[in-house]
Amino acid sequence: MLTVKDIEKLAELARIDIPTEEKETLRKEVEAILGYVGEIQKVAGESAEKEIPNHRNVFREDSNPHLSGEFTKELLEEVPRRQDEYVKVKKIL
Amino acid sequence: MSIDLKNLTIKSAHDALTRGDFSAHDLAEAYLAEIEKKNKKLNAYLEVFDDVLDQADEADKKIKAGKAELLTGIPFAIKDNILIKGRRAGSASKILEGYFATYDATAIKKLKDQGAVFLGRTNMDEFAMGGSTENSAYGVTKNPHDETRVPGGSSGGSAAALAANLCLAALGSDTGGSIRQPAAFCGLVGLKPTYGAVSRSGLMAMGSSLDQIGPFGKTVEDAEIIFEAIKGADPLDSTSRNFPKPKHNKEKLRVGLLKHYIDEIGARGISPEVMENYSKAKDGFYDYPDEFEVAELPFRGVSALAYSLATYYILMPAEVSSNLARFDGVKFGLLEEGNNLKEDYFLTRGRGFGREVRRRIILGTHVLSAGYYDAYYNKANTVRSLIQKTFAKIFEEVDVVLTPTTPTPAFKIGEKSSNPLEMYLADIFTVTANIAGIPAISVPSRPVSVEGKQLPIGMQFMANHGREDILFEIGKKFEKMVA
Incomplete structure (x- = not known):
């Protein structure tokens, strides 16, 4: 059984503000979904055998770096709060 | 001049463009005029770009220079979660209000290289989460076949745009059926490629072990042309790769039917119209014994498939919770x-x-x-590997598996929006392909009559990894069978 307190805890972990009046609805919905997905417990089999995936060594060679600052301007233009070349956030200490 | 948009395909448009029957500019203007007439009501596009005719003029230059490729001048609609540099992109979410893409998705870059024209960005369920576009922050899209019904989702805007002739081709993304389900609801062909066949660089991530970009087309051939244009390994997506060119098939295509699986899902609610349509589709293959060998696959071993949807609704939200932390x-x-x-x-x-x-x-x-990690996420991974093994066995016996694409035709707007679990059931046939990473295509079957309206229905074909060629082959044959 999921409680409203559980929902609050999960919302805290996920950094989402959930309006008080939505918490009970959300609790009911999440509980119903968990009830449904919980049916996979019926499938036999303890742990999956690890198979070797097709993808190997997908890391590129550490070479041909792009020019310093090449993308800076465009990326910084999307930042909601900035100061010069910096992303600005509120004090965390 | 008037262009018959309804019967236009990529090939016929390409031929007309290169012959000079009309220009890319004329074609783009014709689509813009349709958008002007219909989009307000349908809400398929969130934005129509203001430089469409400039793009078309560029395409015309390419055509005049004799450098036209198949997609040069072809007008596309693009789902709002695929980035086009310098343009707004928002996944139909308020959280991306004011965001402009800083780079091109690889799939977009490949279309640009061919000289395709982008008409606009299309509505969708927010961050591709939903099966109806009702979860868009910018209002629901309407199904052109019946405006009281949903177009499906999450790529509902792309599907509605194509079905209403507001574009000639479209891109969507498919995490659990988000291309195939709206394709089925709108009477179109929709392809979810093999996991890794198309680069996801520039696609907003939802469930990274499941997501694929794919095409909508009016015909199987159109979907094939677009897929060929956007596929291929990309250094910007480490899960992408090139698949070896498949050897040509044996004379007969072996079509697999999952009778017990269909019955099991049927018990949870396949509409009689879909069931009847499926039976007819299946019988159709028996009618051509020279071309197809039909095999009913035994229940033994396929039982894990019945748990696909439950598995999906554990793995996908887990990946969502991590991907959307950004x-x-x-x-x-x-x-x-x-x-x-x-x-x-x-x-x-x-x-x-x-x-x-x-x-x-x-x-x-x-x-x-x-x-809860072991009980849900780990267990879901175990079931996932069982599902993958099941398909490996299935594809030893057959080339392609047939199921309906959706359990019902398009439902009414608002019908399921208050019950998330019921909405999730719309994905029941489509999620299996994402979980197994295999390609799947939805091809229109014969429409059915519901409350006096003709509603499209789709049949889904699934094949082994990298075997889109089989899907195109059987899809084209199926198109003729239901024509």
């Missing part, structure tokens, strides 16, 4: 300010994300939390 009001999009940084996060995410997105993040956080 939307925090710091790097891009919306910022709702609080008294401190932590409050900034809570308010930005609380107000920027819609209900379904919040629901899935909470669900994903739960299934990944220490006390």
